[in-house]
Each structure stands twice: as structure tokens, then as C-alpha cells.
Amino acid sequence: MTRYVYIALAIVLAAIVLLFKVQNLASVTVSLFSMQATMPTSVLILGVYVLGMFTGGFVLGFLRNVTHEVTARR
Numbered sequence: 001m002t003r004y005v006y007i008a009l010a011i012v013l014a015a016i017v018l019l020f021k022v023q024n025l026a027s028v029t030v031s032l033f034s035m036q037a038t039m040p041t042s043v044l045i046l047g048v049y050v051l052g053m054f055t056g057g058f059v060l061g062f063l064r065n066v067t068h069e070v071t072a073r074r
Contacts, residue, residue, distance in 0.1 A: 024042035039047075 021040075021042045024040060024045070026041050027038050028041050028044055029036055029038045030044065
């Protein structure tokens with residue numbers, strides 16, 4: 001039974017992501033120093049989200065290691 005709930009949630013999530021992609025087709029230009037990139041708004045937002053997940057994971061891992069080292073020294 002829970003398998004069907006997970007499948008239904010995955011389908012709903014995929015539909016929301018697809019709807020987001022379709023509704024945000026306008027292009028934006030992003031500039032960094034002398035580089036520029038033009039892409040759809042949805043691609044930019046999803047890219048920033050993924051980048052935030054990676055950097056957040058690295059920060060949390062770093063903080064765990066630092067706190068583990070500090071508590072291990074005591």
C-alpha cells in the first residue's frame with residue numbers, strides 16, 4: 001500500500017516540476033564578470049537550487065567534522 005503512495009507522490013512531484021518548467025519559459029541573462037549566459041528562468045532556478053543543495057551539504061559536512069574534532073579532543 002505504501003508503495004502506491006510513494007508512486008503517487010512521485011507522479012505529483014513530477015507534474016509540479018513539469019508545470020513549473022512550462023510556465024517559466026522566459027529567458028534571462030546572467031552576468032558574472034565578463035561572462036554572460038542566457039537561459040530559461042526555470043533552468044536558472046533549478047540550477048541554483050541544485051548548487052545550493054551541494055554547497056549546503058558540504059557546509060554541513062564541514063561543520064560536523066569540525067564539531068567532531070573539537071568534542072574528540074576533550
